[in-house]
Amino acid sequence: MQIPTLASMAAEGKKPDVLFWVGCSGSFDERAKKITKAFIKILNHSAISYAVLGPEESCTGDPAKRSGNEFLFQMQAIANIEVMNAYEVTKIVTTCPHCFNTLKNEYPELGGDYQVQHHTQFLKKLLDDGKITLEGGSFKGKRITFHDPCYLGRANKVYEAPRDLIKKLDAELVEMKNCKSKGLCCGAGGAQMFKEPEKGNKDINIERTEQAIDSKPDIIATGCPFCNTMMTDGVKNKEKEDSLPVKDIAELIAEAEDL
Amino acid sequence: MTFIPNILFFIVFSIGLSLFVVNIKKVISNIRLGKDIDRNDRKKERWINMTLLALGQSKMVHRPVSGILHIIVYVGFILINIELLEIIVDGLLGTHRVFAPYLGGFYNFLIGTFEILAFLVFISVIIFWMRRNIIKLKRFMNPEMKGWPKNDADFILYFEIVLMFLFLSMNATDGLLQDLNTPHYLKAGAYPISIYLQPLYDGFSQSGLIVLERTFWWLHIIGILIFANYLYYSKHLHILLAFPNTYYANLDSKGKFKNNSNVTKEVRLMMDPNIDPFASAPSESPPEKFGVSDVIDMNWVQLLNAYTCTECGRCTSECPANQTGKKLSPRKIMMDTRDRLVEVGENYRKNKQKFIPDGKELLNDYISTEELWACTSCNACVEACPIGIDPLSIIMDMRQYLVMEKSSAPGDLNNMMSNIENNGAPWPFNNQDRLLWANEDQIN
Ligand code: SF4
Numbered sequence: 001m002q003i004p005t006l007a008s009m010a011a012e013g014k015k016p017d018v019l020f021w022v023g024c025s026g027s028f029d030e031r032a033k034k035i036t037k038a039f040i041k042i043l044n045h046s047a048i049s050y051a052v053l054g055p056e057e058s059c060t061g062d063p064a065k066r067s068g069n070e071f072l073f074q075m076q077a078i079a080n081i082e083v084m085n086a087y088e089v090t091k092i093v094t095t096c097p098h099c100f101n102t103l104k105n106e107y108p109e110l111g112g113d114y115q116v117q118h119h120t121q122f123l124k125k126l127l128d129d130g131k132i133t134l135e136g137g138s139f140k141g142k143r144i145t146f147h148d149p150c151y152l153g154r155a156n157k158v159y160e161a162p163r164d165l166i167k168k169l170d171a172e173l174v175e176m177k178n179c180k181s182k183g184l185c186c187g188a189g190g191a192q193m194f195k196e197p198e199k200g201n202k203d204i205n206i207e208r209t210e211q212a213i214d215s216k217p218d219i220i221a222t223g224c225p226f227c228n229t230m231m232t233d234g235v236k237n238k239e240k241e242d243s244l245p246v247k248d249i250a251e252l253i254a255e256a257e258d259l
Numbered sequence: 260m261t262f263i264p265n266i267l268f269f270i271v272f273s274i275g276l277s278l279f280v281v282n283i284k285k286v287i288s289n290i291r292l293g294k295d296i297d298r299n300d301r302k303k304e305r306w307i308n309m310t311l312l313a314l315g316q317s318k319m320v321h322r323p324v325s326g327i328l329h330i331i332v333y334v335g336f337i338l339i340n341i342e343l344l345e346i347i348v349d350g351l352l353g354t355h356r357v358f359a360p361y362l363g364g365f366y367n368f369l370i371g372t373f374e375i376l377a378f379l380v381f382i383s384v385i386i387f388w389m390r391r392n393i394i395k396l397k398r399f400m401n402p403e404m405k406g407w408p409k410n411d412a413d414f415i416l417y418f419e420i421v422l423m424f425l426f427l428s429m430n431a432t433d434g435l436l437q438d439l440n441t442p443h444y445l446k447a448g449a450y451p452i453s454i455y456l457q458p459l460y461d462g463f464s465q466s467g468l469i470v471l472e473r474t475f476w477w478l479h480i481i482g483i484l485i486f487a488n489y490l491y492y493s494k495h496l497h498i499l500l501a502f503p504n505t506y507y508a509n510l511d512s513k514g515k516f517k518n519n520s521n522v523t524k525e526v527r528l529m530m531d532p533n534i535d536p537f538a539s540a541p542s543e544s545p546p547e548k549f550g551v552s553d554v555i556d557m558n559w560v561q562l563l564n565a566y567t568c569t570e571c572g573r574c575t576s577e578c579p580a581n582q583t584g585k586k587l588s589p590r591k592i593m594m595d596t597r598d599r600l601v602e603v604g605e606n607y608r609k610n611k612q613k614f615i616p617d618g619k620e621l622l623n624d625y626i627s628t629e630e631l632w633a634c635t636s637c638n639a640c641v642e643a644c645p646i647g648i649d650p651l652s653i654i655m656d657m658r659q660y661l662v663m664e665k666s667s668a669p670g671d672l673n674n675m676m677s678n679i680e681n682n683g684a685p686w687p688f689n690n691q692d693r694l695l696w697a698n699e700d701q702i703n
């Protein structure tokens with residue numbers, strides 16, 4: 001299928017309302033690509049004017065900065081900003097809380113000022129505006145727990161948008177022992193995703209998965225491709241992969257809408 | 260003759276006060292060793308933050324048991340210290356309960372309230388002691404709490420118990436003397452709690468009681484002066500520093516890590532096509548050191564944070580790395596920073612405001628790289644801290660030093676970074692393939 005890029009639209013003299021920042025995970029990781037596709041389905045379904053950057057997108061630099069490589073981070077950031085400013089981007093939506101945080105908080109000082117939304121905020125707005133309608137359907141009455149991504153929750157205080165969406169699915173939102181501002185990290189942040197953990201007595205994702213399982217959910221919902229990987233691994237480790245799916249909020253909505 | 264106690268009091272009080280001032284000056288000059296950071300903006304928000312967190316203790320009650328007990332001790336401490344004012348005036352003028360005639364019935368109400376508070380403080384402190392020494396709550400038992408930090412915490416509690424006992428005993432004997440119509444002991448005050456201590460002392464003669472009352476009075480004020488000077492060596496310094504610390508705390512989103520503007524200049528130079536990359540860079544000043552390897556590389560807010568830390572361990576108990584047995588403990592990061600700062604500060608003072616290298620650094624000699632690399636940057640520690648301390652910023656600055664000055668990141672992270680450098684993604688994929696997913700099946 002043809003996904004509009006900023007370049008292809010510009011060639012036709014057009015500009016989208018919003019840039020969908022796909023992110024490295026969403027572009028390359030097998031599991032995360034499914035989230036990207038689910039979100040694209042919703043965008044298409046609600047006739048949103050959007051485009052992606054495609055090959056012109058490059059890592060935001062988040063993992064470099066959190067590893068301590070400020071130089072590499074700023075190289076990435078400034079290059080990305082030049083591209084986006086050239087296309088006069090004003091609004092960005094992204095399915096990755098790390099991209100969301102970096103674009104929103106760390107790009108302005110380097111010359112990139114955009115209105116940035118996480119996809120759960122964006123979807124909530126679509127719902128409020130009546131661009132999508134959710135009638136629970138397959139998720140009606142299901143127990144769904146939401147794992148707060150650190151860079152969405154604590155870092156940017158977005159707690160309610162994903163929860164509102166789950167409730168709109170007619171599902172029963174069940175909270176873990178540690179949630180919202182007290183949510184426990186999945187273990188992937190701060191570039192941990194790309195390295196082996198330090199010596200300890202447990203992996204963080206296992207601890208978090210146990211907390212999730214304790215809330216007796218039918219589904220674990222996430223809003224971050226990295227959290228998704230960590231929780232999926234955790235569920236596999238507990239040999240529950242057949243009974244306890246880990247799904248992104250975008251996937252839940254696309255499924256509920258039967259897209 | 261009769262002026263001897265007044266003079267003695269004046270001397271004791273002046274010594275106590277000057278030592279206290281000297282200590283506080285040391286704290287301030289050590290904090291000033293830090294680098295500049297602008298925290299004088301958004302004054303209104305800062306006042307609100309301070310009022311809520313420090314004055315209102317709003318985050319303390321996130322853990323209700325310790326939170327409420329702490330509020331009792333805190334309110335007790337502040338209100339009972341109103342009495343201190345009268346003690347000082349009495350000490351200097353040789354009067355006794357000098358405010359009583361002016362305040363009348365209200366004076367009785369005040370003294371009664373102080374007594375009840377003193378009793379509540381007494382009970383709370385005993386519960387605090389039990390939590391540390393009998394129940395042994397997990398967050399008080401981490402490795403960094405061995406030795407001095409453990410003793411410090413207990414000393415503070417013993418101090419408070421002794422001070423409360425002296426305060427109440429002083430009142431008990433005073434009450435007995437008043438009942439005996441002793442000259443100079445005017446009838447004033449209400450003693451709802453100390454009345455129960457009177458049986459301890461009512462076998463004494465009038466002159467014996469006077470000796471006791473004076474002894475308690477003196478020990479109480481001397482105890483307070485010693486306690487004030489003990490703060491410098493103790494985590495109890497937070498009773499003062501929690502206020503500036505919450506005022507100067509970070510107000511931005513927790514996810515916004517600070518921008519290193521020295522790097523920005525270099526990156527812009529590198530990316531500017533009009534600049535000849537082989538022309539030698541103008542070298543007016545020595546190149547700025549990136550990141551933090553010792554306390555003097557930190558900004559003053561980070562140093563203020565270190566002095567303010569109460570070692571309560573709320574941060575560490577929420578830390579995902581620490582919970583899963585990793586060596587990292589955000590509380591230890593703050594404690595190490597303070598210990599090293601005290602050491603570096605002494606070094607400056609001994610050597611006429613110059614630092615003579617002592618063969619040590621915060622990095623490695625206090626904080627290991629294993630601790631630094633275990634952090635997920637999740638901000639749980641920052642969120643948990645009741646007084647606005649940010650251990651994460653120190654961890655990230657130290658990582659910056661490791662990577663930018665020492666090129667020593669874990670191998671996996673080096674791979675990830677060279678992938679970003681070469682193909683714009685943390686994995687070895689070709690950037691041209693970013694849209695391949697669009698051609699893979701099921702999007703309709
Ligand atoms: S930010 Fe780092 S130190 Fe703080 S709680 Fe999270 S993992 Fe622990």
Ligand code: SF4
Nearest residue numbers: 568569571572574644
């Ligand atoms: S940093 Fe804050 S939460 Fe952690 S021990 Fe110190 S005062 Fe307590």
